[in-house]
Amino acid sequence: xxxxxxxxxxxxxxxxxxxxxxxxxxxxxxxxxxxxxxxxxxxxxxxxxxxxxxxxxxxxxxxxxxxxxxxxxxxxxxxxxxxxxxxxxxxxxxxxxxxxxxxxxxxxxxxxxxxxxxxxxxxxxxxxxxxxxxxxxxxxxxxxxxxxxxxxxxxxxxxxxxxxxxxxxxxxxxxxxxxxxxxxxxxxxxxxxxxxxxxxxxxxxxxxxxxxxxxxxxxxxxxxxxxxxxxxxxxxxxxx
Numbered sequence: 001x002x003x004x005x006x007x008x009x010x011x012x013x014x015x016x017x018x019x020x021x022x023x024x025x026x027x028x029x030x031x032x033x034x035x036x037x038x039x040x041x042x043x044x045x046x047x048x049x050x051x052x053x054x055x056x057x058x059x060x061x062x063x064x065x066x067x068x069x070x071x072x073x074x075x076x077x078x079x080x081x082x083x084x085x086x087x088x089x090x091x092x093x094x095x096x097x098x099x100x101x102x103x104x105x106x107x108x109x110x111x112x113x114x115x116x117x118x119x120x121x122x123x124x125x126x127x128x129x130x131x132x133x134x135x136x137x138x139x140x141x142x143x144x145x146x147x148x149x150x151x152x153x154x155x156x157x158x159x160x161x162x163x164x165x166x167x168x169x170x171x172x173x174x175x176x177x178x179x180x181x182x183x184x185x186x187x188x189x190x191x192x193x194x195x196x197x198x199x200x201x202x203x204x205x206x207x208x209x210x211x212x213x214x215x216x217x218x219x220x221x222x223x224x225x226x227x228x229x230x231x232x233x234x235x236x237x238x239x240x
Contacts, residue, residue, distance in 0.1 A: 019050065019058035027067050027078055038076040044099035065091050077170040083236070084157055087111075089181035098226040105189075108182045108232040111178055113224060115175060116160070120223035121216035131166040135208050142201050148191060151182050159204060163211070163223075186230065188238040197233045200226070 005103050026032050045052040062068045066085040070076040086090055086104065095104055125130070141155035157180035164176040190196055203226040210219035 016054045016061065018058035019055060020061040021090075021094065022128075023058060023062060023088075024065070024067060024091065026098050027062070028095045028100075029098045030093070032078050034078050034080045036078045037074075038078070040075060052138070060192060067091070087175075087178035089177050090177075092181045092185050096189055100189065105186065105234060106231075108186060109234070112179065112227045113231075115172070115179065116163070116227055117220040117224040119164050119167050119169075119172055120211060120219040121162045122169065122172075124211045124214050124216040124219040126168045127166035127211060129161055130219060132212060134162040135166070135211065138162060139201070139204055139208055142204065147187055147196060147200065153187055156187060157181075157184050159208075163207075166211070186234055190234050192237070194237065197236050198229075200230060203229060 019178070023032075032038065039050055039055050041055055045055045059070050063070060065088050066079060066083045068076050068078055085094070086107070094107075095101070127135075138155045138159035142152050142159065145152035145155060145199060147153055147156060160183050161176040164172050164179060169175070187196075201220070207219060207222040207226055210222050
C-alpha cells in the first residue's frame with residue numbers, strides 16, 4: 001500500500017490497469033489533489049511489489065486521460081481538474097466508484113440536456129428502419145429487465161446510443177460512449193441507497209414514439225423532459 005492505494009498483484013495489462021484504476025479513483029475522489037506530486041517511481045513500484053515498467057504504463061494511462069503529467073526530475077503531478085477527460089468512460093467509472101462530486105453529476109446532466117434533445121430531433125428526421133428497430137429493441141429490453149438490473153441498464157445505454165447514431169452526425173456519434181457511460185453510472189448511482197423514485201421507462205417511450213413519427217420538435221421536447229426528470233430523480237437520491 002502506498003498513500004492508501006493498494007493494488008492486487010497481476011501481470012501485464014491487468015496489472016498496470018489495476019494500478020491506473022486505483023490511482024484514478026484516488027485522484028477523482030480527492031485523495032490526491034491537483035498539484036500534488038505522486039510518490040516516486042521507485043518507491044511506488046517497490047511498495048506495491050510491482051515492476052517499474054508496470055507503474056510507468058499506469059502513469060501513461062492516467063496521462064492520456066488528462067489526470068496527471070510526468071516530467072523528468074519533476075515527478076508525476078496531478079493536473080488541474082479542467083484538464084481531466086471527464087467524458088472518458090473509464091474516468092466516469094472511477095468517479096462513480098466512490099461518492100462522485102455533485103458538480104460532476106450536474107455537469108453530466110447539463111451536457112445531456114444540451115446534446116440529447118438536439119440529437120433526438122435529428123434522429124426523428126434521419127433515422128432509418130434499422131436504427132428505429134434498434135431503439136425499439138432496446139426499449140423492449142429495458143422494459144423486460146428493468147433499470148434495476150445490469151441488463152436493463154445496458155439496454156438503456158443502447159437506446160441512447162441508437163439515437164445518437166441515428167443522427168448520422170459523426171461528431172455526435174463519437175459522444176455515444178460518453179453519453180452512454182453517463183446514463184449508466186447516474187442510473188446506478190440513483191439506486192445505491194433506495195429503489196428508483198419512479199419508473200423512467202415511459203419517458204423513453206415518449207421519445208421513441210416522437211422519433212418513430214418523424215416529429216423532430218416533439219422528440220426534442222420529450223428528450224429534454226426525460227433528462228430533466230432524470231436529474232430530479234438523482235437529486236432526490238442524494239438529498240437535494
